[in-house]
Amino acid sequence: MVKAAYVHIPFCEHICHYCDFNKVFLKNQPVDNYITSLLLEMERMMESHPTSALKTVYIGGGTPTALTPNQLNTLLKGMREVLPLTEVEEFTIEVNPDSIEEEKLRVLKDHGINRLSMGVQTFKENLLKEIGRTHSRESVVDAIARSREAGFENISLDLMFGLPSQKPRDFQETILEAMALGVEHLSAYSLKVEEKTVFYIRQRQGKLTLPPEEDEIIMYEQLLAETKKAGYHQYEISNFAKTGYESKHNLVYWDNQEYYGFGAGAHGYVNQVRYQNHGPLPKYLRAIAADVAPVLTEHQVTPIERIEEAMFMGLRKRVGVNRTEFNRIYGRSLEECFGEQIERLQKRGLLQSDEYGIKLTEEGLLLSNEVFEQFIAVLES
Structure with missing residues (x-):
């Protein structure tokens, strides 16, 4: 909901x-x-x-x-x-x-x-x-x-x-x-x-x-x-x-949760679909007047994409990605999905792991984009 x-x-x-x-x-x-x-x-x-x-x-x-x-x-x-x-x-x-x-x-x-x-x-x-x-x-x-x-x-x-x-x-x-x-x-x-x-x-x-x-x-x-x-x-x-x-x-x-996006150019995420509304005001207003959704683009988020998003969005938080919650939502463990990447980033001092989950180190904060890239396009569908 x-x-x-x-x-x-x-x-x-x-x-x-x-x-x-x-x-x-x-x-x-x-x-x-x-x-x-x-x-x-x-x-x-x-x-x-x-x-x-x-x-x-x-x-x-x-x-x-x-x-x-x-x-x-x-x-x-x-x-x-x-x-x-x-x-x-x-x-x-x-x-x-x-x-x-x-x-x-x-x-x-x-x-x-x-x-x-x-x-x-x-x-x-x-x-x-x-x-x-x-x-x-x-x-x-x-x-x-x-x-x-x-x-x-x-x-x-x-x-x-x-x-x-x-x-x-x-x-x-x-x-x-x-x-x-x-x-x-x-x-x-x-x-x-x-x-x-x-x-x-x-x-x-x-x-x-x-x-x-x-x-x-x-x-x-x-x-x-x-x-x-x-x-x-x-x-x-x-x-x-x-x-x-x-x-x-x-x-x-x-936390990679869903939300409505209302208005010209707004982005939303509903029923595992990410969408963007028309940005130009005339196009947005014409769509509403015609009783059609003012949506420019839609993308059905795949299970793999959801997992990847959970990583690079969740790692923005200082508490990081919760191990138990990840397993509950996606039915797979962090290590099962990204064990190799996590181990490599830990050795570089950019990630730390504990019973809660994984999070960025102080050095990882400065190189966060480099860390996030390690979790994209690595899982097989």
Whole structure:
């Protein structure tokens, strides 16, 4: 039974230079029509693939808080009428420091949102400008203060390292500033230059200067050291939380569980089928208007693929892959499937094994992608 849902809001008031998520400029877009279509997609999914109760919901983008208070109210009220939300434990929405105002916060709170994920990336003004962000350090501080006043007790900040012109000291100061604000959760990711972004164009033109790999390693090591010192628990490669504030929704992904994906460009995983919706807004809206699923691609996940996914997703978690659970779900032991790979990675000091299962070592964290590759395309169907 599906217990999680992701909802995509593709509208942005400004496009960041690194972003490759499905998004469009807000101005002159059919936002109200999109919300109506989104709710119709949810209603039809509940008819075709019902669930008794969702436990986690995540509204991402784009910039969900680019919607007006009335539009947010329409969306959230409609979701409560269509989806089984009475037992939701974690209800997250992504927010932009520039678009958080008292009335919007009140709407979010009134409809049961209990977790805010704020895109900050850095507290350095020169770097904010470099990556195309429009907020300032002061607006972040102010947004968090207003969120606290509105009653939000679970706030997560997104940070980035490996940014153009960023030095290890810059990132260390950003980490310290973020933790000084008392937030419950931090996510920190290394910049990846993706196609169809401003940074990709600049890189192709030779106009993008990124930090050397050794500096990125130093930044990640700083992240590990400073968060640990401040009492944040690293529960996933890029995620750190105070005790009890780990993201329940993201754990759905890392535990390789199924989830609904609603909205233009959204990904979902239902009945062992991974799917992606149409990204372009007109195509998504036309599909909904024609009463057909707005799905662009579907892939039936094979038993072998499920096992492989369980490994490279599960190893992202610091507790690793549970031996007993793996055997229960897939009917095979870890060693039966990957004994040779596990032994080889242990000898290299990248994996460790115990009665619980297997997990990355400290060195394995730095070479995680190399570890994950060892579990792909090695099993016979």
